[in-house]
Amino acid sequence: xxxxxxxxxxxxxxxxxxxxxxxxxxxxxxxxxxxxxxxxxxxxxxxxxxxxxxxxxxxxxxxxxxxxxxxxxxxxxxxxxxxxxxxxxxxxxxxxxxxxxxxxxxxxxxxxxxxxxxxxxxxxxxxxxxxxxxxxxxxxxxxxxxxxxxxxxxxxxxxxxxxxxxxxxxxxxxxxxxxxxxxxxxxxxxxxxxxxxxxxxxxxxxxxxxxxxxxxxxxxxxxxxxxxxxxxxxxxxxxxxxxxxxxxxxxxxxxxxxxxxxxxxxxxxxxxxxxxxxxxxxxxxxxxxxxxxxxxxxxxxxxxxxxxx
Amino acid sequence: xxxxxxxxxxxxxxxxxxxxxxxxxxxxxxxxxxxxxxxxxxxxxxxxxxxxxxxxxxxxxxxxxxxxxxxxxxxxxxxxxxxxxxxxxxxxxxxxxxxxxxxxxxxxxxxxxxxxxxxxxxxxxxxxxxxxxxxxxxxxxxxxxxxxxxxxxxxxxxxxxxxxxxxxxxxxxxxxxxxxxxxxxxxxxxxxxxxxxxxxxxxxxxxxxxxxxxxxxxxxxxxxxxxxxxxxxxxxxxxxxxxxxxxxxxxxxxxxxxxxxxxxxxxxxxxxxxxxxxxxxxxxxxxxxxxxxxxxxxxxxxxxxxxxxxxxxxxxxxxxxxxxxxxxxxxxxxx
Amino acid sequence: xxxxxxxxxxxxxxxxxxxxxxxxxxxxxxxxxxxxxxxxxxxxxxxxxxxxxxxxxxxxxxxxxxxxxxxxxxxxxxxxxxxxxxxxxxxxxxxxxxxxxxxxxxxxxxxxxxxxxxxxxxxxxxxxxxxxxxxxxxxxxxxxxxxxxxxxxxxxxxxxxxxxxxxxxxxxxxxxxxxxxxxxxxxxxxxxxxxxxxxxxxxxxxxxxxxxxxxxxxxxxxxxxxxxxxxxxxxxxxxxxxxxxxxxxxxxxxxxxxxxxxxxxxxxxxxxxxxxxxxxxxxxxxxxxxxxxxxxxxxxxxxxxxxxxxxxxxxxxxxxxxxxxxxxxxxxxxxxxxxxxxxxx
Numbered sequence: 007x008x009x010x011x012x013x014x015x016x017x018x019x020x021x022x023x024x025x026x027x028x029x030x031x032x033x034x035x036x037x038x039x040x041x042x043x044x045x046x047x048x049x050x051x052x053x054x055x056x057x058x059x060x061x062x063x064x065x066x067x068x069x070x071x072x073x074x075x076x077x078x079x080x081x082x083x084x085x086x087x088x089x090x091x092x093x094x095x096x097x098x099x100x101x102x103x104x105x106x107x108x109x110x111x112x113x114x115x116x117x118x119x120x121x122x123x124x125x126x127x128x129x130x131x132x133x134x135x136x137x138x139x140x141x142x143x144x145x146x147x148x149x150x151x152x153x154x155x156x157x158x159x160x161x162x163x164x165x166x167x168x169x170x171x172x173x174x175x176x177x178x179x180x181x182x183x184x185x186x187x188x189x190x191x192x193x194x195x196x197x198x199x200x201x202x203x204x205x206x207x208x209x210x211x212x213x214x215x216x217x218x219x220x221x222x223x224x225x226x227x228x229x230x231x232x233x234x235x236x237x238x239x240x241x242x243x244x245x246x247x248x249x250x251x252x253x254x255x256x257x258x259x260x261x262x263x264x265x266x267x268x269x270x271x272x273x274x275x276x277x278x279x280x281x282x283x284x285x286x287x288x289x290x291x292x293x294x295x296x297x298x299x300x301x302x303x304x305x306x307x308x309x310x311x312x313x314x315x
Numbered sequence: 316x317x318x319x320x321x322x323x324x325x326x327x328x329x330x331x332x333x334x335x336x337x338x339x340x341x342x343x344x345x346x347x348x349x350x351x352x353x354x355x356x357x358x359x360x361x362x363x364x365x366x367x368x369x370x371x372x373x374x375x376x377x378x379x380x381x382x383x384x385x386x387x388x389x390x391x392x393x394x395x396x397x398x399x400x401x402x403x404x405x406x407x408x409x410x411x412x413x414x415x416x417x418x419x420x421x422x423x424x425x426x427x428x429x430x431x432x433x434x435x436x437x438x439x440x441x442x443x444x445x446x447x448x449x450x451x452x453x454x455x456x457x458x459x460x461x462x463x464x465x466x467x468x469x470x471x472x473x474x475x476x477x478x479x480x481x482x483x484x485x486x487x488x489x490x491x492x493x494x495x496x497x498x499x500x501x502x503x504x505x506x507x508x509x510x511x512x513x514x515x516x517x518x519x520x521x522x523x524x525x526x527x528x529x530x531x532x533x534x535x536x537x538x539x540x541x542x543x544x545x546x547x548x549x550x551x552x553x554x555x556x557x558x559x560x561x562x563x564x565x566x567x568x569x570x571x572x573x574x575x576x577x578x579x580x581x582x583x584x585x586x587x588x589x590x591x592x593x594x595x596x597x598x599x600x601x602x603x604x605x606x607x608x609x610x611x612x613x614x615x616x617x618x619x620x621x622x623x624x625x626x627x628x629x630x631x632x633x634x635x636x637x638x639x640x641x642x643x644x645x646x647x648x649x650x
Numbered sequence: 651x652x653x654x655x656x657x658x659x660x661x662x663x664x665x666x667x668x669x670x671x672x673x674x675x676x677x678x679x680x681x682x683x684x685x686x687x688x689x690x691x692x693x694x695x696x697x698x699x700x701x702x703x704x705x706x707x708x709x710x711x712x713x714x715x716x717x718x719x720x721x722x723x724x725x726x727x728x729x730x731x732x733x734x735x736x737x738x739x740x741x742x743x744x745x746x747x748x749x750x751x752x753x754x755x756x757x758x759x760x761x762x763x764x765x766x767x768x769x770x771x772x773x774x775x776x777x778x779x780x781x782x783x784x785x786x787x788x789x790x791x792x793x794x795x796x797x798x799x800x801x802x803x804x805x806x807x808x809x810x811x812x813x814x815x816x817x818x819x820x821x822x823x824x825x826x827x828x829x830x831x832x833x834x835x836x837x838x839x840x841x842x843x844x845x846x847x848x849x850x851x852x853x854x855x856x857x858x859x860x861x862x863x864x865x866x867x868x869x870x871x872x873x874x875x876x877x878x879x880x881x882x883x884x885x886x887x888x889x890x891x892x893x894x895x896x897x898x899x900x901x902x903x904x905x906x907x908x909x910x911x912x913x914x915x916x917x918x919x920x921x922x923x924x925x926x927x928x929x930x931x932x933x934x935x936x937x938x939x940x941x942x943x944x945x946x947x948x949x950x951x952x953x954x955x956x957x958x959x960x961x962x963x964x965x966x967x968x969x970x971x972x973x974x975x976x977x978x979x980x981x982x983x984x985x986x987x988x989x990x991x992x993x994x995x
Contacts, residue, residue, distance in 0.1 A: 049449065151333065152337075154330075155330070155333045155334055155337050156337075158330065158334060158584075158626040158629055158630065159334065159337070159338070159588075159622050159625075159626060160584070160587065160588020160589070160621075160622060160625045160626070160629075161585075161588060162588055162589050162591055162592075163588055163591065163606050163610070163618070163621065163622055163625070164622070166591070166606075166607070166610045167341075167342075167345075167610050167615075167618050168341070168345060170610045170611060170613060171345035171346060171613060172345065172346065173346070243456060247456075247458055250458060251458070251460065251591075251592055254458075254460050254592060254595065255591060255592065255595055255607055256611070257610065257611070267460075270460070270461065270464070274464055274596075277464070277467070277468055277472060278468050278472035278473060281468055284464055284468075285465070285468075288458070288461035288464065288465070291458055291461060292453075292456060292457055292458065292461065295456040295457075295458070296452070296453055296456035299452055299455060299456045300452060303452060546753065547748060547750060547753040547754045548753065548754050548755055548756045548757075550708060550748065550754075551746070551748055551754040551755070551831065551834070552756070552764075553706075553708055553740065554706050554708060554740060554741075554745075554746035554748075554835075555740065555741045555745065555746065555768045555771075555834050555835055555837075555838070556737060556738075556739075556740035556741020556742060556768065556771045556772055556775070556838060557741075557767060557768065557771050558737055558771065561767065561771070565767075566756050566759065569758050569759070570756065570757070570758055573758070643758060644757070644758055645757070645758060645818040645820070646757060646818070646820050
């Protein structure tokens with residue numbers, strides 16, 4: 007990503023006269039500066055564009071798909087294994103379904119699952135990490151040992167086992183993956199809370215008699231939001247990848263729900279002659295994950311001062 | 316140092332204990348009736364009950380755990396209720412295949428990732444650096460199983476230069492068992508033809524698996540190299556007349572590698588747990604495929620066994636990394 | 651009179667930074683001969699370290715940009731030199747020591763490894779360093795390099811030198827590490843040594859030892875030395891000559907006794923008055939008002955003029971040229987002749 011510090015920053019010049027206004031506007035200024043640096047980085051902007059495209063398809067994909075009836079499970083046996091053409095840009099599969107329509111519909115499944123996993127893991131991990139870091143003592147010890155153990159268990163195998171036991175379905179899969187995802191967030195939040203707990207503004211809040219929970223929610227958590235956002239954005243790509251992985255090994259969403267990993271797993275038995283049935287879902291997967299990773303990487307460069315190099 | 320290692324190994328015991336308890340609780344908390352699944356669709360209630368009794372699954376959970384844990388202490392990982400084979404035997408059969416694959420992928424990603432990280436740091440903010448960084452991020456974003464499929468499509472199906480899958484041609488016999496690594500065993504037996512065959516089978520899955528750790532190691536190495544390059548001793552080394560190449564590849568590299576080691580350790584565990592995907596693509600007879608079969612059948616003894624073995628290997632690999640860290644960095648004291 | 655070892659003429663250097671281009675070296679002039687120890691003094695940021703790094707060719711551009719001037723070493727212009735040539739000069743002809751001995755040795759290699767590598771690099775450019783002929787085998791070179799490393803450590807006063815070659819830097823004290831760094835800088839027998847604040851990070855008692863060692867090494871190797879410091883006491887104790895820098899200019903230079911006893915430039919005189927002595931009463935110590943000018947938009951003319959009590963319109967119009975007020979004693983100030991009449995009692 008570009009080196010923002012090298013640029014002559016017009017924001018830097020504008021900063022001085024505003025410096026002694028309220029803290030609130032200083033925070034807004036920091037955000038504006040971050041936005042400025044983010045926009046300087048062409049790769050981050052590319053990532054943002056890719057993510058927006060993915061989100062657009064996720065929302066409107068089923069409506070815009072050229073063959074919406076195939077998404078619901080309709081088949082067209084007369085048109086099996088048509089190579090990519092104008093009518094079917096991604097070709098058709100073993101049931102004569104339009105691969106482009108399936109891929110577009112699959113976007114919603116993947117994006118929903120990815121966002122769901124990261125949201126659940128963030129909430130779970132933040133609560134656990136904040137409680138552990140803020141209250142300390144035996145509670146901290148117990149929670150952190152559990153999260154250490156969870157980190158030792160191979161994540162994919164854990165998710166597969168839980169998903170298999172819960173049964174097929176998008177919701178079950180999201181739950182299964184999130185259950186193994188929270189420790190990363192818990193550790194991050196705990197570390198940040200521990201660091202912030204010692205800072206003067208927290209000590210000052212204690213001194214004026216604020217309730218501990220108010221201190222945690224009003225003073226500490228808002229100040230650790232940016233590393234959490236960075237981790238969330240970096241994790242969405244991997245969550246989408248995990249969803250597709252489960253689909254690929256045959257655990258998780260079942261057909262006819264179009265899911266990228268499942269599509270790939272079914273169509274790989276038709277390679278090499280009907281390669282398009284496998285390659286296009288795979289490319290869609292790569293595109294979405296790459297977009298989220300570019301975005302997350304750019305956000306980290308901007309929001310996490312330690313990573314700025 | 317020996318005392319440090321022994322202490323760390325002793326500290327493993329509570330971790331493994333916790334791991335079994337946790338896996339046991341999760342396995343029992345989950346819905347689903349593994350016994351009924353194992354007994355088959357046409358089994359009567361009596362048959363199911365008999366099967367449950369045979370495997371002690373009708374006992375309270377505490378008793379079941381006690382049986383399992385005391386067996387574990389004697390090296391008994393339990394029995395699969397599906398195949399009725401001892402879990403340990405199966406794991407020992409499949410583990411070498413997985414380890415060979417993981418070691419090959421790790422070797423590949425370390426051998427390429429470290430020098431690439433050094434170079435991109437030296438060419439920082441010039442086009443080779445930008446290119447390598449975009450490619451690295453793309454590599455991390457590439458699903459391993461999709462990459463595996465693409466490699467299969469290109470090199471096994473179209474160009475036909477590599478085998479499609481498996482560890483070894485079915486019609487051939489494995490080289491005599493020594494390490495369980497076919498490549499090494501073939502070398503030990505002095506059988507170059509088998510060695511070549513084993514290597515060719517290993518190549519595509521190892522490449523598919525190595526891309527993402529390679530990119531991560533490269534990124535980590537780049538970041539730590541950039542940090543190390545700003546140290547005073549680098550300026551001193553230049554001032555006393557050492558060449559740039561010697562400075563980067565000897566003096567900076569050793570310092571930067573020590574920061575990268577942690578990532579390498581983490582990735583080793585991550586690869587072990589993630590072989591499932593590549594093993595599925597390439598029909599690689601390893602732990603991942605074994606675990607998948609057990610998971611689909613909700614056969615929990617093998618799943619717990621695999622998780623335990625992988626967890627153990629992961630913790631051990633971290634121990635090795637810690638020891639290496641001390642070897643590289645003389646200031647670290649083992650306490 | 652022998653030819654100067656190093657001759658810096660009218661050196662200009664700018665640094666590109668976030669806020670713009672800073673003109674940090676504004677026409678430096680300096681001449682160093684063998685056996686001379688030049689003290690380069692000035693406040694933080696006046697460009698004294700950059701001058702030293704420029705001689706070693708260690709200023710990376712970008713962000714730095716040279717525009718004008720030359721650095722002649724034995725008659726060879728270093729600014730026009732290829733990196734390959736600079737590499738051969740560093741260590742063999744020009745040695746360098748830095749401020750903080752705790753960060754200037756690589757923590758993960760034994761000092762033996764580090765010294766041997768420097769000796770080998772020096773030996774590659776000049777086989778005589780190792781006392782070997784051109785075609786010597788790698789093993790012989792290695793052995794000779796290790797022997798030389800041991801000798802050098804011994805020479806800089808490290809007890810039990812040969813045995814300590816296999817120790818890591820953290821096993822040495824700060825003063826000992828600085829001795830190791832001196833050994834490293836001198837192992838290739840350089841003609842010129844640049845010591846950038848070599849004693850600033852050390853205890854006072856160790857400081858004196860290191861300065862003694864430096865003087866001893868100059869006598870033994872017949873080097874020229876540039877000793878960069880902000881401590882006039884160190885200069886008075888160690889140097890034969892001194893150059894006073896202010897905001898990218900050498901404002902006064904000459905033999906150390908002459909300059910320190912009869913300072914001519916207002917800045918030098920201010921510096922001298924800022925040194926506490928036994929006679930100064932509590933509260934009476936003189937401090938220089940104002941601060942170093944912003945080099946992004948430096949004052950035209952004399953850069954000291956904004957802080958100078960004697961400043962006149964002439965000072966603001968053009969940079970004053972060097973005037974020789976006594977043999978080898980040069981001053982860049984328009985008031986210099988006027989000042990010679992006033993006494994500085």
